[in-house]
Every structure is written in C-alpha cells, then in structure tokens.
Amino acid sequence: MFRPRATWEKNLIVLWFSVFATGMAFSEIMPFMSLFVDTLGNFTKSQLNFYSGLVFSITFLVSAVVSPIWGKMADHYGRKPMILRASLGMAIVIAADGLVSNVWQLFALRFIQGIFTGYVSNANALLATETPKEKSGQALGTLMAGLTGGSLIGPLLGGFLASAFSYRITFFITGGILLVVFITSVLFVHETDFKPVPAKKLTNTRGVIKALKDPQMIFGMLLTTLIIQATNNSITPIISLYVRELMHHSGNVTMVSGVVAAVPGIATMAAAPIFGRLGDRIGTERILSIGFILAICFFLPTAFVTNVWQLGILRFLVGISDATMIPQVQTLLAKNTPVEVTGRIFSWNQSFQYIGNVVGPMIGAYVSGIFDYGGVFIVTAILVLLNFILFRINVANKASNKIRQS
Structure with missing residues (x-):
C-alpha cells in the first residue's frame, strides 16, 4: 500500500x-x-x-x-x-x-x-x-x-x-x-x-482527422458512445413509474425506485476496474463485444418482469454490462489516438455522451407513450443490438485497414 x-x-x-x-x-x-x-x-x-x-x-x-x-x-x-x-x-x-x-x-x-x-x-x-x-x-x-x-x-x-x-x-x-x-x-x-500542439497546427476539425491513423474507427466509437448513453438513459423517465406499476400502486414506491435506480451504479462501480484489467489482457474489443451481448440478454427480459425483485436483479446485471462498455470505449480511444489530439477526441466523446443524455430520455418517454413501459426495454435492446453490429463492422474495417497497410 x-x-x-x-x-x-x-x-x-x-x-x-x-x-x-x-x-x-x-x-x-x-x-x-x-x-x-x-x-x-x-x-x-x-x-x-x-x-x-x-x-x-x-x-x-x-x-x-x-x-x-x-x-x-x-x-x-x-x-x-x-x-x-x-x-x-x-x-x-x-x-x-x-x-x-x-x-x-x-x-x-x-x-x-x-x-x-x-x-x-x-x-x-x-x-x-x-x-x-x-x-x-x-x-x-x-x-x-x-x-x-x-x-x-x-x-x-x-x-x-x-x-x-x-x-x-x-x-x-x-x-x-x-x-x-x-x-x-x-x-x-x-x-x-x-x-x-501549436495553435496553428490543429486549427480545425480537419487537422485533427488528418492526425488520426483510423478516423473511421474513432468516429464509429464516438457514435457507439452516443448510443450507449442513449440506451442507458432511455429508461430514466419511466423507471419509477414502472416500479409503481409492479408494486400495484402500494408501498414505499419512492424508496424502492431509488434502490432500483442505484443498483446498476453499484454493479458498475465494482465491475469496471475488473473488466478494465481483463481487457488489457485479452483485448478491449472482446470485452466490449461481450458487454453488448450481455446488455441485450438483460434488457429483453426486463420488459416481462412481474415483480420489483426481478427488476432489481436485472438492473444489477445491466450495471455489470455497463462496466464493459463506456470504460472500454474510452480505452479504445486512448489506444488509437495520437497524444497530441487526445484532449480533442475525449472532448468529442464527452459531447456525444451529452447528446445521448438528452436523446435517451426522449426515446424512453416517446416509446412508453406508445407501447407502455415494457416496450422501452425492448426498443433499448434493439438499439444495443444495432450498436453491437456497428461496433463489429468498425472492428472488421480496422482489421482490414491493418492488413492493407502491412
């Protein structure tokens, strides 16, 4: 110590x-x-x-x-x-x-x-x-x-x-x-x-893009960040309402909603360093792919729970899948970005996170108004699936670019 x-x-x-x-x-x-x-x-x-x-x-x-x-x-x-x-x-x-x-x-x-x-x-x-x-x-x-x-x-x-x-x-x-x-x-x-970096060297976005070895991969990861944030926040407007419905409008809904909202964070806080070390050993891309699959497997059954305990357990598991995603995206950005533009790329990543924070609740509110609360989790799972497909295409393109360059 x-x-x-x-x-x-x-x-x-x-x-x-x-x-x-x-x-x-x-x-x-x-x-x-x-x-x-x-x-x-x-x-x-x-x-x-x-x-x-x-x-x-x-x-x-x-x-x-x-x-x-x-x-x-x-x-x-x-x-x-x-x-x-x-x-x-x-x-x-x-x-x-x-x-x-x-x-x-x-x-x-x-x-x-x-x-x-x-x-x-x-x-x-x-x-x-x-x-x-x-x-x-x-x-x-x-x-x-x-x-x-x-x-x-x-x-x-x-x-x-x-x-x-x-x-x-x-x-x-x-x-x-x-x-x-x-x-x-x-x-x-x-x-x-x-x-x-001299101010005149990277005066605009074009200069940053030219400094990147694989700009397609970087922008793909930024879009991945946006979708991850949107899916994580899509349930924000409806989680307490879903809890109230599962509790049949009785009991301390406020306290239970707070616990259900907190358990993903507990899981993420505990699991993120573990997955970070594991990613350094077996590959960050592999950990991120596992995370997408886990998230889909956890979001889908959440639409069909019948009591609040089932919801709490699945939300905890979603927190574990979260630990495999955002930190791994940031790691991939760090490993594939030249030092002289790291600040700019991470700030872009932050912007995409903020956009996801705004878009996600809008999606959740809209979908719940049409398909009820369970529909939000199904749509969220579909978004995660699309994100997974985008990520695999991005990884495949990165591999093919390496082959061409070699």
Missing part, C-alpha cells in the same frame, strides 16, 4: 477521488431540482414540467457544443489547466444557484455551468496520456468506477442535505465540494508528459 508509485498511479488516486466528488456534486442536486424550480414562482403543472426540463437539459446541450472547444485548448495548453478551469468555474456557478430569485436566473446559471464543462473528459485525457498503454484499460476503468460511485451516492446525499438544511444551502455545500476538487487538483495532479 505504501510502496513508491509512478506519477500516473498518483494521478489515478487523486483523480479517482476528484471525479467521485464531481459525480456526486452533479447528481446530488438532481433529485430536488424540479422542487426548487417550483419555489421560484407560481407555476401550473405543465409550466413546472416545462421549466424543469428546460433547466435540466440546457446544461447538457451547451456542454455538447462547447466540449470540443475546451478539448482544442487542452491539446494546446494542457489538460491540467482545463480541469482547474472546469472545477473552479463549476464551484462558483453551482454555489450561485443558491442565490437566484427566479427561474430565468437559474436557467442562465445552468447555461453557464454547461460552458464550464470538461472536468471528467480532461481527467480521462490526462490519465490516458500519462498512463502506459498496457495499463490504460485498468486506469480508465478505475476512474469510471469513481465517477459512477459519486453519481450513485450524490442523490442520496442531496436528498439528505436538502431535508436537513434547505435547497439553497445544498447548492452552497455542492459548490464547496467542487472548490475542494479544484484545490486538490492544483496541489496533487501532475501533468509531466504534455507536449503542447
């Missing part, structure tokens, strides 16, 4: 706790965001739903647009300055949320929060470039486990803080957590192997 460690191992330890805290800070305000919006005016039910959705989604939409810009700056100035910018900016903006007096001020701050995106993507990029390639799967899988764990605990902590204090105080505490992330990153994160 106390052996001397390489710089990348020290960075991994610090960044694990930092992304854990960041994931926790992001997710802890979500359970009461719509309730906080309701305190900012006298809204009808439809108005409240509209404003809550607007306030929630604007951060992801803005983040999807600006992430490539920050990625470009990361390749020129370094990944550490970008994680410092993101953590300090978010600390100030989220704390300021507790001072708003109307919904449009909150909307404006959530818009600005989207601009200060990029901590996690640049933490991934920094770790990917500082870590030996043969250890990248383990490192990125472990980092993803930290983010998942924080995102899992966040709603529980946010609900407790809001109940014990108030919505506004919770925003201040959340800002304080991110300030600690900023200070920790300043003191303990070290970027030792950064080689800045």
Whole structure:
C-alpha cells in the first residue's frame, strides 16, 4: 500500500477521488431540482414540467457544443489547466444557484455551468496520456468506477442535505465540494508528459482527422458512445413509474425506485476496474463485444418482469454490462489516438455522451407513450443490438485497414 508509485498511479488516486466528488456534486442536486424550480414562482403543472426540463437539459446541450472547444485548448495548453478551469468555474456557478430569485436566473446559471464543462473528459485525457498503454484499460476503468460511485451516492446525499438544511444551502455545500476538487487538483495532479500542439497546427476539425491513423474507427466509437448513453438513459423517465406499476400502486414506491435506480451504479462501480484489467489482457474489443451481448440478454427480459425483485436483479446485471462498455470505449480511444489530439477526441466523446443524455430520455418517454413501459426495454435492446453490429463492422474495417497497410 505504501510502496513508491509512478506519477500516473498518483494521478489515478487523486483523480479517482476528484471525479467521485464531481459525480456526486452533479447528481446530488438532481433529485430536488424540479422542487426548487417550483419555489421560484407560481407555476401550473405543465409550466413546472416545462421549466424543469428546460433547466435540466440546457446544461447538457451547451456542454455538447462547447466540449470540443475546451478539448482544442487542452491539446494546446494542457489538460491540467482545463480541469482547474472546469472545477473552479463549476464551484462558483453551482454555489450561485443558491442565490437566484427566479427561474430565468437559474436557467442562465445552468447555461453557464454547461460552458464550464470538461472536468471528467480532461481527467480521462490526462490519465490516458500519462498512463502506459498496457495499463490504460485498468486506469480508465478505475476512474469510471469513481465517477459512477459519486453519481450513485450524490442523490442520496442531496436528498439528505436538502431535508436537513434547505435547497439553497445544498447548492452552497455542492459548490464547496467542487472548490475542494479544484484545490486538490492544483496541489496533487501532475501533468509531466504534455507536449503542447501549436495553435496553428490543429486549427480545425480537419487537422485533427488528418492526425488520426483510423478516423473511421474513432468516429464509429464516438457514435457507439452516443448510443450507449442513449440506451442507458432511455429508461430514466419511466423507471419509477414502472416500479409503481409492479408494486400495484402500494408501498414505499419512492424508496424502492431509488434502490432500483442505484443498483446498476453499484454493479458498475465494482465491475469496471475488473473488466478494465481483463481487457488489457485479452483485448478491449472482446470485452466490449461481450458487454453488448450481455446488455441485450438483460434488457429483453426486463420488459416481462412481474415483480420489483426481478427488476432489481436485472438492473444489477445491466450495471455489470455497463462496466464493459463506456470504460472500454474510452480505452479504445486512448489506444488509437495520437497524444497530441487526445484532449480533442475525449472532448468529442464527452459531447456525444451529452447528446445521448438528452436523446435517451426522449426515446424512453416517446416509446412508453406508445407501447407502455415494457416496450422501452425492448426498443433499448434493439438499439444495443444495432450498436453491437456497428461496433463489429468498425472492428472488421480496422482489421482490414491493418492488413492493407502491412
């Protein structure tokens, strides 16, 4: 435990706790965001739903647009300055949320929060470039486990803080957590192997694409990321309603829904480092393929469960399949991206994740309105199947390109 460690191992330890805290800070305000919006005016039910959705989604939409810009700056100035910018900016903006007096001020701050995106993507990029390639799967899988764990605990902590204090105080505490992330990153994160890319060398997307050995594979993985995020979030609008239906509108639906929503994160947090190490040994592509097959096998029967225990078990298994996907995609990006454009590629990946976060719930809400709740899981399984086919085509093309080049 106390052996001397390489710089990348020290960075991994610090960044694990930092992304854990960041994931926790992001997710802890979500359970009461719509309730906080309701305190900012006298809204009808439809108005409240509209404003809550607007306030929630604007951060992801803005983040999807600006992430490539920050990625470009990361390749020129370094990944550490970008994680410092993101953590300090978010600390100030989220704390300021507790001072708003109307919904449009909150909307404006959530818009600005989207601009200060990029901590996690640049933490991934920094770790990917500082870590030996043969250890990248383990490192990125472990980092993803930290983010998942924080995102899992966040709603529980946010609900407790809001109940014990108030919505506004919770925003201040959340800002304080991110300030600690900023200070920790300043003191303990070290970027030792950064080689800045001249601003004039990669001024546009075309320059980045030219630097890639296999751009088709990279863009295929970005699309894979989008679909993974969309499928993971497609059930977000209906999970508590599905639980209520399975419980026949009786019992503590809120608590059970929280447990069912949390179990995939528990499974992912435990399994991601294991699959990361396994991928380093037997091949990242193989682990990702297994993950797609497992996800299909777990999503399909979820449409036909008859009680909440069956749902909880299958959701736990879905969490295991999640551990084989997003971390492995990031590992493939790290292994197939030149160091000088890693920041840009990881920021693009973050943008595709944000788009998936927006598209997924829309798909779930639309499908559940036509085919009921079970139909969402069937459609999700079909999307995973299409993603698997896309990925296998991508891998086949990569193999054929290697043969031609040799």
